[in-house]
Amino acid sequence: MHAYRVRGLVRRYRSGVVANDGLDFDIEQGEIFGLLGPNGAGKTTLVKQLIGLLAPTSGSIQLFGHDVVATREVVTRYVSYIPQRAGALADLTAGEALALTGRLRGMARREAALQAGELAEEFGLTAFGRRPLGKLSGGEQRLVAFYLALMNRPPILVMDEPTNDLDPSHRRQVWEKLRQLNREQATTVILVTHNVVEAEKVLERVGIINRGRITALGTVGELKARVDRRVRLELRLNAEEAEARLAEFTCAEVRPLGRGHWLLLVERNSARDAIDRVMGDLGLASLDDFRILTPTLEDVYLQLGGGERLAREN
Amino acid sequence: MLGRTRRWIGVYLDMCFIRWANVRNEWYWYVILGPLFPTALLAFLKLTGAATDPASGLYVTAGNCILGIILGPMQGLANDLAWGRQRHDLEYYDSLPVSKLQLTLAFASVSTVFILPGMVYTLALGRWWFGFPLRPSLLVLPVMLAAALSMVGFGILAGVYARNIHHANMINNLTMLVVMFLSPVLIPYENLPRILQVTSKFLPTSYAADAFRATLAGRSDPAVWTSLGVLAAFGAVTLYLATRRLDWRTE
Numbered sequence: 001m002h003a004y005r006v007r008g009l010v011r012r013y014r015s016g017v018v019a020n021d022g023l024d025f026d027i028e029q030g031e032i033f034g035l036l037g038p039n040g041a042g043k044t045t046l047v048k049q050l051i052g053l054l055a056p057t058s059g060s061i062q063l064f065g066h067d068v069v070a071t072r073e074v075v076t077r078y079v080s081y082i083p084q085r086a087g088a089l090a091d092l093t094a095g096e097a098l099a100l101t102g103r104l105r106g107m108a109r110r111e112a113a114l115q116a117g118e119l120a121e122e123f124g125l126t127a128f129g130r131r132p133l134g135k136l137s138g139g140e141q142r143l144v145a146f147y148l149a150l151m152n153r154p155p156i157l158v159m160d161e162p163t164n165d166l167d168p169s170h171r172r173q174v175w176e177k178l179r180q181l182n183r184e185q186a187t188t189v190i191l192v193t194h195n196v197v198e199a200e201k202v203l204e205r206v207g208i209i210n211r212g213r214i215t216a217l218g219t220v221g222e223l224k225a226r227v228d229r230r231v232r233l234e235l236r237l238n239a240e241e242a243e244a245r246l247a248e249f250t251c252a253e254v255r256p257l258g259r260g261h262w263l264l265l266v267e268r269n270s271a272r273d274a275i276d277r278v279m280g281d282l283g284l285a286s287l288d289d290f291r292i293l294t295p296t297l298e299d300v301y302l303q304l305g306g307g308e309r310l311a312r313e314n
Numbered sequence: 315m316l317g318r319t320r321r322w323i324g325v326y327l328d329m330c331f332i333r334w335a336n337v338r339n340e341w342y343w344y345v346i347l348g349p350l351f352p353t354a355l356l357a358f359l360k361l362t363g364a365a366t367d368p369a370s371g372l373y374v375t376a377g378n379c380i381l382g383i384i385l386g387p388m389q390g391l392a393n394d395l396a397w398g399r400q401r402h403d404l405e406y407y408d409s410l411p412v413s414k415l416q417l418t419l420a421f422a423s424v425s426t427v428f429i430l431p432g433m434v435y436t437l438a439l440g441r442w443w444f445g446f447p448l449r450p451s452l453l454v455l456p457v458m459l460a461a462a463l464s465m466v467g468f469g470i471l472a473g474v475y476a477r478n479i480h481h482a483n484m485i486n487n488l489t490m491l492v493v494m495f496l497s498p499v500l501i502p503y504e505n506l507p508r509i510l511q512v513t514s515k516f517l518p519t520s521y522a523a524d525a526f527r528a529t530l531a532g533r534s535d536p537a538v539w540t541s542l543g544v545l546a547a548f549g550a551v552t553l554y555l556a557t558r559r560l561d562w563r564t565e
Binding site: 051052053073075076077079080081082083086087088089090091092096100101103104105106109132 | 321324325328331332335336338339398401402403404405406407408409410411412
């Protein structure tokens with residue numbers, strides 16, 4: 001069943017900027033859908049339309065068959081959206097913010113307090129004590145904002161960059177929680193992120209958006225099949241004679257990445273030969289590092305939509 | 315029906331708690347700064363001879379109080395909404411099953427409660443300096459409530475259309491000028507220029523000041539009820555337009 005059905009969606013700002021230009025896509029119930037794209041691609045505008053904060057210029061968005069613009073109650077009932085920071089609750093403690101958000105989402109007082117206590121205990125938010133959210137670090141605020149979204153166990157979660165500012169252990173905690181919710185409660189997750197490498201661990205289907213248009217849409221596997229599927233051998237060599245020998249590797253496209261740092265692109269069916277030659281011709285002694293990589297979601301992102309703008313940003 | 319009403323009130327009280335949390339950590343600023351403005355204004359009016367006898371003392375003291383009751387919730391809401399929109403904090407409320415009316419009423423209610431200690435202080439100071447009698451009628455409470463809500467719609471308008479918090483502050487200063495000098499809040503009606511005597515009839519502040527002075531003196535005659543009705547109608551209509559008809563969304 002479709003959770004969201006988007007057809008012909010256009011959003012044109014008064015300034016004339018077209019943020020979304022004729023988008024058509026569905027988000028299935030119970031899937032983890034990623035919306036990837038460079039800054040200014042139109043992701044945030046799209047999310048704000050999905051949750052009814054912004055009306056489309058034309059086109060339609062249906063949530064479980066209900067028009068989002070005409071019946072905004074359906075969004076507040078089924079969808080939990082927490083922006084990057086919950087600044088509105090800056091003067092509340094983490095415990096207060098969780099319980100209050102639960103109550104505002106329709107939970108009974110006792111039930112909200114119980115769930116808030118469980119979440120705070122499970123994820124160590126009690127360590128923040130009586131400090132108001134506004135006094136916590138950026139990462140801590142982001143973590144609390146993430147758990148606010150989970151109150152009252154909504155069927156759809158919309159997350160805008162949930163792991164920005166988080167340290168590695170908290171980032172892992174967030175991804176694991178999202179996977180768990182999806183697995184155990186069939187929660188639909190819509191994820192907006194730049195963190196393509198980490199998001200790959202959880203995403204099932206991806207839409208890449210650039211300049212207001214969806215440039216690629218499909219499962220992670222489908223999209224990978226559309227990009228350069230060659231195996232990448234990444235080498236760090238410590239001897240000049242080994243580097244000279246790379247010129248003889250005719251089975252691979254050899255690219256320099258830096259001093260002593262090389263990339264070999266080889267077709268899948270000749271990958272084994274190339275690996276054998278690296279080990280045999282170059283030898284382990286001349287290798288500081290050797291990695292075998294297959295196409296990642298980041299490659300998909302760079303080749304099917306996000307790359308052009310990203311390169312300009314850098 | 316009963317369940318829905320209970321839920322509505324519960325959400326309203328939770329919103330009040332959020333607004334209360336905004337000020338609970340800095341309550342001492344309200345205690346210290348709250349009485350400064352009315353003390354300075356009353357002292358100025360007494361020392362310059364603008365108010366000397368009990369009647370003129372009651373006029374300026376009540377005007378001073380009504381100024382706070384009207385401007386406090388209105389300016390507080392304008393700042394809260396402008397700041398909330400600037401920082402995208404309002405998206406939190408937008409994503410929840412709560413109404414704009416609950417949000418604005420809660421924020422205005424807390425602002426009003428915070429004005430009360432300063433108002434009591436101002437009345438006590440005015441009574442001590444000018445020696446006027448205080449015989450408040452029971453209508454004083456509904457008058458205060460209606461006065462507090464009368465300009466809340468304008469506060470929302472300012473908060474929604476201000477480009478940022480600085481812009482909202484400028485609008486607030488402008489409204490303070492209008493309320494202080496273009497309606498008979500501090501300056502008696504008879505002393506206003508003819509044109510302002512006419513325009514003041516269209517400002518709720520005139521009715522709030524009249525009704526508040528009358529109820530403080532113990533009156534509850536038809537004139538007070540008329541002013542109360544005008545205030546309530548003005549507040550209800552502007553609040554309805556601001557919460558149901560005004561587009562709060564940003565681009």
